[in-house]
Structure formats: structure tokens, C-alpha cells
Amino acid sequence: MRINPRMFQFLTGFSVLFACSRNDPTVPIPPAEYVELHAPSADRTPIRHIPGSASVLGSDTGEEDERPERRIEVSGFFVHEIEVTVDAFRRCVDDGRCQEPAVGGECNWGRDDRGDHPVNCVSWYDAVRFCDWAGGRLPTEAEWEKMGRADLVQPYPWGYETADCSRAIVGNGLGCGELSTWPVRSRTTGASVYGIEDLVGNVAEWTLDTYDPTGYGDLGDRDPVRLSNGDTKVLRGNSWYYSDPKLDSRLSNRYPFPANRYYPYIGFRCVFPGADDVIPFAADAVLSNAPVPGPASRNWSDRNLRARISEGTIDADGPVREQSMVRVPAGEFTMGSEEGQYHERPVRTVYVDAFEIDMYEVSVAAFAECVEAGGCDEPYGGGPIFPKEWEGQNCNWGAPSRMNHPVNCVNWYEANAYCRWAGKRLPTEAEWEKAARGTDGRAYPWGSDQPDCERAVIDRGGDGCGRETTWPIGSMPAGASPYGVEDMSGNVWEWIDDWYAYDYYSRAPDVNPKNAEKYSDNIQEGWVIGKVLRGGSWADQATSLHRASHRLGYSETTFPDYTIGFRCARDVTP
Incomplete structure (x- = not known):
């Protein structure tokens, strides 16, 4: 049907009034516009107007693929106020224009109690098909980001406060404790200045753009979009599944994803x-x-799985890797990063004595030898400690097909016990970082290029490069460090010998630094007390987590975590 322009005047005016009531009155909101829109009556999802005006795209302080931050012009449009629900999608299926979404696990389709939840487990093509049926299309990245913050530079739809369960259905406790999506409109306090809801959390949303890791530098200043051929599209907005709300929930965050994939944390709006x-x-x-x-x-x-087979992206396991040690010579290197988080500063020139470090992460098979010899306890192998059965299956211990995968679900003490049994020790932060980046100050073990599934086992197209698990050790030789050490980015986070301190770099010695103190005299509220993890994992998509300089403080007695493993080091005997 053709929607009456008077109705658009009402909707537009309401949207602008809502925006002014939520935002600083000194910030001008563009005036209402008259627009005619064609849409079938079957799509009853409410819409709001986004006026044409200036906007902000990207972030110079975010991930590399969000740069450069730019001022752009975006033409006016209308948008679904909420994410497309199961009930709305069902009308398209009943009309014969849409295919049924995937089912199983936390997919919402086929469940009687999920009609008002966002539809999920839909591919990019499913989303394109629905929006076309509804008389619209998917938003461009520029349109999506504009509906979240207008021409403001705030990182979140609601302002500057960090994303949490009071404003968004994010991964704190996986979906704020529900272990799934929530009904739409469950967090109205998280709406944007235009009154658009659930832009952060619940489900990540498909956009129209093809992903390019180089960012926005080559795009125009008005209505920028990248429609080039490519099977990797861009998701925006974070979801109930991801557990780093501060990083993943920023409006500028981009998540590349193959178009032909179906996941419980992906949906859309038009x-x-x-x-x-x-x-x-x-x-x-x-x-x-x-x-x-x-x-x-x-x-x-x-x-x-069928999609990956048809695309030829099913990677056979390589040969079994035998553990060996790599010698890292004594000398200076650059430690820390000005581009990283504050606890990676100040950048320093640090001297480290010669040492040896495992070429690969410790495998399940190697850890089993320690268990059989009585030097180690069996690590956790999955079970009731995880709220979802599939989470327990991510622990590699007890899985015969993963004997050559890194052992995971181990705490610091279990990792330390293995290294001691093997006549080694856990590496210090300085040793680990030098082994990962060498002496030229590179960002990643392989150089300056952003992480991808040619170099690291990361969350790209699904956890573990789409495998939904770790990979065998040594599967990514192209990602080796200058010394030939492998898997220092991705697969599993690695335990370090140092105690974590947010301010340690500001007071650490420049020769063989190691933080041996659990508590700092000037510890502040919110600082983690625990050991250090390095390297990122198969379940992390943010590129910054995989940088050689990145640090993560974590409880040394943590519950089993399937993203954590380790490797060992030892002194060089003169």
C-alpha cells in the first residue's frame, strides 16, 4: 500500500520530539520531512523517521577497520523501530516470499514462546528477501550508524555509559542471564536519540555493505556504501551472545561475516x-x-556446515605437530603500544635475557602425559558447570578427536603444574611479547595486517573461523612470529607467569620485568586481581584483542574457560 503523507508527518514529528526529549537541547536535531513510502500492509513492524543530515561514521579510537572517523551526509529514510520479530517474519513466510529460518539451539523459529523475539538464524539473503517483500532494503553501514547517534560522537546509542544489562541485552551472563534473546522493547532505556531500540544487543544486525578491512578512506562523503561483489557482509550492534559489551557494543564496531550463515545471535531490521x-x-x-x-x-x-562445504572452506586438519622449543636471543625490544589500551602504556624499551619458548600451545595429548605420570590433575571436560550443553562440549579434554588441539578449560595453577612437571615454567609478559613481535615493534606476530583466518584461529564467520571450536596446534603457520612461534594470536588465550596490575608498566623495571606481587599498593576499584592472559582466542573477533601488546587480567582460579590454554618457557643454560 501507499502510506499517506500525513501519517509520515505524524511519525516524523513524533520521532523528532522523542529525540529532543532524550538529547541535550543544545544539540540541533534536523527538522521533519515529508516522504512517500511503498510498503505492503502485511509488514506491521513500527517505523520511525531519520531525517537527512550530517552524521559521524567510524572511530579513530576504535578498531583498525573503523578508521578514519569521518563526517558524512546521509539522506533521510524510515527504519524499523525494533528488530524484525519472529511474528513479522512469519507473515513473509506465509505469503510465500520468505524461506523458513534455521532451527535448533537458541534459534527462535518454531518456538511458540518467541513470537515477540527478534527473528534469528537467518542469512544475509534471508534478510534481503524479507526487506524487499516489505518494500525496503537492509540499511547501509552509514545509515545504521546514523540511526544510532545522529551527528554525535557518543560511542553508544544512549550516550557514553558503558553497555550493560540495564540498557541492552548483551553477553553479561549470556543474554543478561536468559541464555538467549529477549522480547523486543525489553530495554527501552537503550534507545537512540531517534527512538530506535535494540541497536545494541539482542541480535547483531545484517547491513547492506560488503566488508573491507581497510575502513572508509575510499568512500564518498554522501550516502557512502560498499556494494562491491563479495560474500563477506558487515554485522552491526553486538548481541546477547558476546561477552565484551564495552568493546563489541560501540556503534562504530564492525563484524565481518559470510552472507550465507545462520546463527542464533544474528537478525536484522529494514x-x-x-x-x-x-x-x-x-x-x-x-x-x-x-x-x-x-x-x-x-x-x-x-x-x-553445508555452506562451508559448498564454498570449499572446510579445512582438513594438518599433520600432528610435535612440540619443540624456539630460542629467543637476549636483547632489547619495544614493549607496549600507544594505540592499545591504557594498561599497555607507557611504551618502553625492555631488555630480556635469552630464553626458550614452546613453538606451539600445549596440546591435550601432551597434558595427558602429565596426568598419566601423576604430575597433573585431569582438567575439566565439560558438564553441568556450563549453562548450555554446547558450551561444555567446547572443553577439549575427553574429546578423542581433539588430542592435537590445545588443552583448554585450565586455570593458572593447572597450567603452572604442567610446566613445572615438564621442567619448564610459564613465560613472563616480557618474554611472551618479545617472542610474539620480535624487535621491530610490529602489531601482530606476522606483521601489520589485520587478523584473518589465513593467519589465526579467531571469531571470523563464526567462532574458530566457523568451526565453532579450537583448531589443532600449528594450523596457521602463516601467522608465525619472527622467531617461528605459532598460534600466539588466536586459538586460545595463554596464561602468563606475571600477576596483573593495571599500572605495572609505569613502574616496571626495564630489564627482565616480571610482576611477582599479587596486590598493588595503589589498587583502585574495578581493577582485576589475578594473572595475565595474552593472545586472544578462537572466540574473539575484535582485532585489538589479538595484538601482540594486548593484556588481559583474569582470575587465576577462574571456572573452566574454553578459551584459555597456555604454553611453557624455560631459561637458557649458559
Whole structure:
């Protein structure tokens, strides 16, 4: 149907009034506009107006692919006020225009109690198809970011306060304790200045753009979009599943993801630019080449597996790697980073004595030898400690097919016991960082290029590069450090011998630094008390977590965590 322009005047005015009531009155909000929009009556999802005006795209303080931060112009459009729900998507299925989403696990389709939850387990093509049926399309990255913050530089839709469960359904306790999505409108306090809800949390949202890791430098200043051919699209907004709300929930955060994937933490909303759309997107042409899942592929993980097989991205395990040690010579190197977090500063020139470090992370098979010899206790192998059965399956101990994977679900004391039994020790922070980046100050073990699944086992296209688990040790030789040490970025976080202190770099010695003190005299509220982890894991997508300089404080007695493992080091005997 054609929506009456008077109705648009009402909707637009309401949107602007809402924005002014939520925002600083000194910040001008663009005036209302009259727009005509075609949309079928079957799509009953409420919409709001986003006026054409200046906006901010990206962040110079965020991840590398968010740069440069730019001032742009975005034409006006209407947008779904909430994420598309299961009930709304069902109308498209009943109309014969949409295919049923995937099911299983925390997928909402087929569950009687999830009609008002966002539809999830849908591919990019499913989202394009629904929006086309509804008379619109997916938002561009620029449109998505604008609806979140207008022309303000605030990192979150509501302002500057960190994302938490009072404003968004994020990964604190996985979905704020529900272990799934929530009904839409569950966190109205997290709405943007335009009254758009759930831009952060609940489900990450498909956008129209093809992902480019180089950021925005080559895009125009008005209605920028990247429609180039490519199977990797951009997700925005974080979800109930991700547990680093401060980092992942920023409006500028981008998450590259293969278009033909179905995950319980992915959904979407649509925009409606009207008859004179400035974005030259032809849904029919895209959908004519869209992959179609077979009738037997209803389960979300089965669909993803079939998609990876059809794309040729199923990687066979390489040969079993025998552990060896790499000698790192004595000398100076650059420790820390001005581009990293505050606890990575000040950047210093540090001298470290010669040492040896394991080429690979300690495998399940190697740890089993220690258990059999009585030097180690069995690590956790999954069970009731995890709220979801699939989480327990991520622990590698007791899984015969993962004997050559890194041992995980171990705390610091278990890692330390193994290294002592093996006649070694855990590396210091300085030793680990030097082994990872060498003496040229590189950002990552392999150089300056951003992490990808050619170099590291990370969360790209799903955890573990789509495998949803760790990989065998030594699977990414292209990601080796200058000394030939492998898997120092991704696969599992690695325990370090040092105690964590936020301010340690400001007072550490420049020769063989090691923080042997658990408590600092000037510890402040919010600081972690525990040991240091390094390297990022198979379940981390933020590029900054995989930098050689990144530090993470973590409880040394933590409950089993399937993202944590370790490697050992030892002194060089003269």
C-alpha cells in the first residue's frame, strides 16, 4: 500500500520530539520531512523517521577497520523501530516470499514462546528477501550508524555509559542471564536519540555493505556504501551472545561475516528510503544468485556446515605437530603500544635475557602425559558447570578427536603444574611479547595486517573461523612470529607467569620485568586481581584483542574457560 503523507508527518514529528526529549537541547536535531513510502500492509513492524543530515561514521579510537572517523551526509529514510520479530517474519513466510529460518539451539523459529523475539538464524539473503517483500532494503553501514547517534560522537546509542544489562541485552551472563534473546522493547532505556531500540544487543544486525578491512578512506562523503561483489557482509550492534559489551557494543564496531550463515545471535531490521532511493541496490539481481539450503538442512549448525562445504572452506586438519622449543636471543625490544589500551602504556624499551619458548600451545595429548605420570590433575571436560550443553562440549579434554588441539578449560595453577612437571615454567609478559613481535615493534606476530583466518584461529564467520571450536596446534603457520612461534594470536588465550596490575608498566623495571606481587599498593576499584592472559582466542573477533601488546587480567582460579590454554618457557643454560 501507499502510506499517506500525513501519517509520515505524524511519525516524523513524533520521532523528532522523542529525540529532543532524550538529547541535550543544545544539540540541533534536523527538522521533519515529508516522504512517500511503498510498503505492503502485511509488514506491521513500527517505523520511525531519520531525517537527512550530517552524521559521524567510524572511530579513530576504535578498531583498525573503523578508521578514519569521518563526517558524512546521509539522506533521510524510515527504519524499523525494533528488530524484525519472529511474528513479522512469519507473515513473509506465509505469503510465500520468505524461506523458513534455521532451527535448533537458541534459534527462535518454531518456538511458540518467541513470537515477540527478534527473528534469528537467518542469512544475509534471508534478510534481503524479507526487506524487499516489505518494500525496503537492509540499511547501509552509514545509515545504521546514523540511526544510532545522529551527528554525535557518543560511542553508544544512549550516550557514553558503558553497555550493560540495564540498557541492552548483551553477553553479561549470556543474554543478561536468559541464555538467549529477549522480547523486543525489553530495554527501552537503550534507545537512540531517534527512538530506535535494540541497536545494541539482542541480535547483531545484517547491513547492506560488503566488508573491507581497510575502513572508509575510499568512500564518498554522501550516502557512502560498499556494494562491491563479495560474500563477506558487515554485522552491526553486538548481541546477547558476546561477552565484551564495552568493546563489541560501540556503534562504530564492525563484524565481518559470510552472507550465507545462520546463527542464533544474528537478525536484522529494514530501512525504507522511498521511491527515490539514492542507493543503487537491486535485490532481484542479488537474490537470483542466492544459495538455497536443501530441504533437509533445517538445523542452523547443519546449514552452516553445508555452506562451508559448498564454498570449499572446510579445512582438513594438518599433520600432528610435535612440540619443540624456539630460542629467543637476549636483547632489547619495544614493549607496549600507544594505540592499545591504557594498561599497555607507557611504551618502553625492555631488555630480556635469552630464553626458550614452546613453538606451539600445549596440546591435550601432551597434558595427558602429565596426568598419566601423576604430575597433573585431569582438567575439566565439560558438564553441568556450563549453562548450555554446547558450551561444555567446547572443553577439549575427553574429546578423542581433539588430542592435537590445545588443552583448554585450565586455570593458572593447572597450567603452572604442567610446566613445572615438564621442567619448564610459564613465560613472563616480557618474554611472551618479545617472542610474539620480535624487535621491530610490529602489531601482530606476522606483521601489520589485520587478523584473518589465513593467519589465526579467531571469531571470523563464526567462532574458530566457523568451526565453532579450537583448531589443532600449528594450523596457521602463516601467522608465525619472527622467531617461528605459532598460534600466539588466536586459538586460545595463554596464561602468563606475571600477576596483573593495571599500572605495572609505569613502574616496571626495564630489564627482565616480571610482576611477582599479587596486590598493588595503589589498587583502585574495578581493577582485576589475578594473572595475565595474552593472545586472544578462537572466540574473539575484535582485532585489538589479538595484538601482540594486548593484556588481559583474569582470575587465576577462574571456572573452566574454553578459551584459555597456555604454553611453557624455560631459561637458557649458559
